[in-house]
Amino acid sequence: MREDDAYRAAAMYYLQDQTMEVIAGTLGVSRSTVSRLIKAARDEGIVRIALRRPSGTGADLGHRLAATFGIMAHVVPVRERASEVQRLEQVAMVAAGLVTDWVQAGMVIGVAWGTTVTAIARHLTPSPARGSVVVQLNGAANTFAGGVTYAGDLVSSIATAFDSTPHLFPVPAFFDFAETKEAMWRERSIRRVLAVQRRVDLALFGVGALAADVPSHVYNAGYLDDAEMAELAADRVVGDVCTVFLREDGTYRDVAINARATGPTPHELRTLGRRVCVAVGAAKVPALLGALRARVATDLVTDEATARLLLEHLHRESVAG
Amino acid sequence: MREDDAYRAAAMYYLQDQTMEVIAGTLGVSRSTVSRLIKAARDEGIVRIALRRPSGTGADLGHRLAATFGIMAHVVPVRERASEVQRLEQVAMVAAGLVTDWVQAGMVIGVAWGTTVTAIARHLTPSPARGSVVVQLNGAANTFAGGVTYAGDLVSSIATAFDSTPHLFPVPAFFDFAETKEAMWRERSIRRVLAVQRRVDLALFGVGALAADVPSHVYNAGYLDDAEMAELAADRVVGDVCTVFLREDGTYRDVAINARATGPTPHELRTLGRRVCVAVGAAKVPALLGALRARVATDLVTDEATARLLLEHLHRESVAG
DNA sequence: AACCATCGTGCACGAACGTGCACCGCCGCC
DNA sequence: GGCGGCGGTGCACGTTCGTGCACGATGGTT
Numbered sequence: 001m002r003e004d005d006a007y008r009a010a011a012m013y014y015l016q017d018q019t020m021e022v023i024a025g026t027l028g029v030s031r032s033t034v035s036r037l038i039k040a041a042r043d044e045g046i047v048r049i050a051l052r053r054p055s056g057t058g059a060d061l062g063h064r065l066a067a068t069f070g071i072m073a074h075v076v077p078v079r080e081r082a083s084e085v086q087r088l089e090q091v092a093m094v095a096a097g098l099v100t101d102w103v104q105a106g107m108v109i110g111v112a113w114g115t116t117v118t119a120i121a122r123h124l125t126p127s128p129a130r131g132s133v134v135v136q137l138n139g140a141a142n143t144f145a146g147g148v149t150y151a152g153d154l155v156s157s158i159a160t161a162f163d164s165t166p167h168l169f170p171v172p173a174f175f176d177f178a179e180t181k182e183a184m185w186r187e188r189s190i191r192r193v194l195a196v197q198r199r200v201d202l203a204l205f206g207v208g209a210l211a212a213d214v215p216s217h218v219y220n221a222g223y224l225d226d227a228e229m230a231e232l233a234a235d236r237v238v239g240d241v242c243t244v245f246l247r248e249d250g251t252y253r254d255v256a257i258n259a260r261a262t263g264p265t266p267h268e269l270r271t272l273g274r275r276v277c278v279a280v281g282a283a284k285v286p287a288l289l290g291a292l293r294a295r296v297a298t299d300l301v302t303d304e305a306t307a308r309l310l311l312e313h314l315h316r317e318s319v320a321g
Numbered sequence: 322m323r324e325d326d327a328y329r330a331a332a333m334y335y336l337q338d339q340t341m342e343v344i345a346g347t348l349g350v351s352r353s354t355v356s357r358l359i360k361a362a363r364d365e366g367i368v369r370i371a372l373r374r375p376s377g378t379g380a381d382l383g384h385r386l387a388a389t390f391g392i393m394a395h396v397v398p399v400r401e402r403a404s405e406v407q408r409l410e411q412v413a414m415v416a417a418g419l420v421t422d423w424v425q426a427g428m429v430i431g432v433a434w435g436t437t438v439t440a441i442a443r444h445l446t447p448s449p450a451r452g453s454v455v456v457q458l459n460g461a462a463n464t465f466a467g468g469v470t471y472a473g474d475l476v477s478s479i480a481t482a483f484d485s486t487p488h489l490f491p492v493p494a495f496f497d498f499a500e501t502k503e504a505m506w507r508e509r510s511i512r513r514v515l516a517v518q519r520r521v522d523l524a525l526f527g528v529g530a531l532a533a534d535v536p537s538h539v540y541n542a543g544y545l546d547d548a549e550m551a552e553l554a555a556d557r558v559v560g561d562v563c564t565v566f567l568r569e570d571g572t573y574r575d576v577a578i579n580a581r582a583t584g585p586t587p588h589e590l591r592t593l594g595r596r597v598c599v600a601v602g603a604a605k606v607p608a609l610l611g612a613l614r615a616r617v618a619t620d621l622v623t624d625e626a627t628a629r630l631l632l633e634h635l636h637r638e639s640v641a642g
Numbered sequence: 643a644a645c646c647a648t649c650g651t652g653c654a655c656g657a658a659c660g661t662g663c664a665c666c667g668c669c670g671c672c
Numbered sequence: 673g674g675c676g677g678c679g680g681t682g683c684a685c686g687t688t689c690g691t692g693c694a695c696g697a698t699g700g701t702t
Contacts, residue, residue, distance in 0.1 A: 003375035004375060004398050008398060011414070014370045015372065015414040016414070019687090020688075030651065031652090032651075032689095033650085033651065033652080035689065035690060036650095036651090036691095041372075044375075045373060046372055046373055047371075047373075048373060049368065049369070049370050049371075051328060051331055051332055051362075077328055078329070079348075089337065090336075090337075094336075097336075123336070127373065340657090341658075341659070342658080350682090351681065351683085353661080353683080354681065356659065356660060356661085357661095357680095357681090360660085
C-alpha cells in the first residue's frame, strides 16, 4: 500500500517530472508526504539511478585496457585533483550500479572483503534477486576478536541489498599451518561453503597492495607478522587478490604463504563466471597488474587516473625489460 | 569535455547526493552551470532513472498473467481514477525503461507502429547501442501521403535513441491484391528488409483493437474501407498485431485480409527472440487476449487495470463457455 | 477507562533549485 | 578596426523541496 504510493509518486516525479505539489493532488496527500514517499522510494531501491559513462572520456583508456588484458574495462572519469578516497567513492558507486545491473534472481554472488568491497557495499541500493546467495570468498577472522564481525557484517549487508541468503566463511584469513587448512578443508561444514563458492556466478573483489600509503586492511590488521611481511617482500610479492598473494608478473603458485591462505586462487577464480575486480589508487597498480596477468578478472572497474597509471606502468616495464 | 563535466556533476548529484553548490565548488563553475550540466546529463541520457515495481501490488496480477500465458508480465501500478491516456503514458514510460535496459550493442530491434509505440518512443532516453539496427516490422504507407512520414519518423526517432541504423519498410499497411504482395515479396529491395526482420532480437509492438472507443490508428486512417471493416467484424476479428488480424481465440490464418497484410504473422513473430507487447485500455482486452493466445509476446507491459480486466474477461469466458 | 508510546501526517520555515535576464568573450563580417 | 550575432556564464528572483515540530489517531498496557 505504502510501497505502492511510493512507486506512483516516484514514477510521476522522476519519469513524468511533475512537481510534488501536483503529485500530492493526484494522490490526495500533502506535499510533504509526497516528499517522504519519494525519499522512501529511493531508499528502498524502487528508484534506481544509473549513469552511463559518456562516450568521450575514458572510453579510449577502457578500450586499451580491454585490448591488453582481454577484459571489460569500466573507467570512471574523475577530477584529477580529487583525493584517492573521493575517487574510491566514485568508483565504488559506479561498481555498485554495475553489480546491481548484473545481479539476477537465483545467482550466487561471491564477495571478498576489504576497503574496496566495503565501499561498494555502502553504495548498494536494495534490488531483490529472488533465491540469490551471497557467499564470502575468503576467511577473515583474525587473531583479535573483531574480524568475524567485520567480514560478516559486510557479507550480510550485501546479502540484505539483494534480499539473498548470506553464507559466511568462518575461517581465518590465513592459517598458521598449512596442515590445519587441509584438515579444515576436509570438514563437512567448510566443504559446504567451498561448494557454494565453486558455483559463484558473480565474484566481487578488490586487490590488496603490499606497498600502500594507506595500508590495505589485510596488512595492518594483525593477520601477518613482521617476519611474514619480510618473507613476502623477499618473494617479490606486490599484493593479493582474495588474500592470495601475487607477484607483478601474475605468478603466485610458489608463494609459500598461499598454502595457508583461505581465498580462492586465481586458478580457481577463473572457473567462475563473471569476476569483477575493483581497484583505485596508485599504490595498487603493481598488484592490479599482477591480478590482471593472472587473469582473475573478467571485468575491471577503476578510475581514469589508475587506468592511466596502469598503462604507463606497463609501458615503462616493456621499455625497460 | 562538456559531456564529461556533465557526467561528473550528475555523478556527484545523483550518486553522492551532494548539493549543486558543493559540486560547483569542486568543478570550479557557478551553481547555475551545474544545474544546467545536470539537466543536460538527463537529456542526453547520461543519467538513467529506472523504477522497479514494488513487490506488493501488481506482482500478484503479474504472476497470474505469467502463469496463464507463459510470458513475463510487467504490470504497472496506476491510480484507478487515472484516464486511459495517463495510464498509457505511465506504461509507455515503464516500457521505454525496460526496452532501454534490454537493448545491447549489435541488436536488431523490430518495431511496429501505432499510438502505443509512438508513446514509448516519446519516452526513450538516448542510450547508444553500437551497431544496432531498428527495423520497421509492418508497412505503413496509406492511400494518403502522410503515412510514410509518420511511421518513418517513428522508426528513425527510435533509431536515434539507440544510435542505430533505421531500416524502413516502404510498403502499404495492406495491399489491395494479395498478388501484389507476393510480387513485392520477391523484390530484392523488400527481401532485404524481410531478411533483417527475421533477425530481430527485440520486437516492440502494441495491439490494435477493432472496437476501440478511441479508434486505433490503423482503423481510422484510411487503411481500410467500410466493406473491409464489415468483413472483419463478420469474421469475429477483435484486433491486430503488426496489422495482422486476430480473433479472440488467437486464430488468424483464415482471416482473408491477412493475405494482403504486410506485418509478420504470429507464426513468424514466434521465431524472434524477445517480443514485447505493450497494451493499455479496456477496449484492447479482447485483442490482447487473442494476441497472447497466439503467443506473439514473450513480455507483456500493461497497467493494473488492463491486467485485471484481462483476467476477469478470461474468467467470465471460462464460466460462460 | 485512562494513560502512554508510537506512528503517520500536515504546517511552516529555511535551504536548494530552475530559469529569465544581462553580461562577456569569441568569431565572422562589413 | 569596428560591429553585431551567438554561445556560454553568473546573478537574482521566484519556485520547489527537505525536515523539525506539533498534533491527532491508533493500539497496547496498567
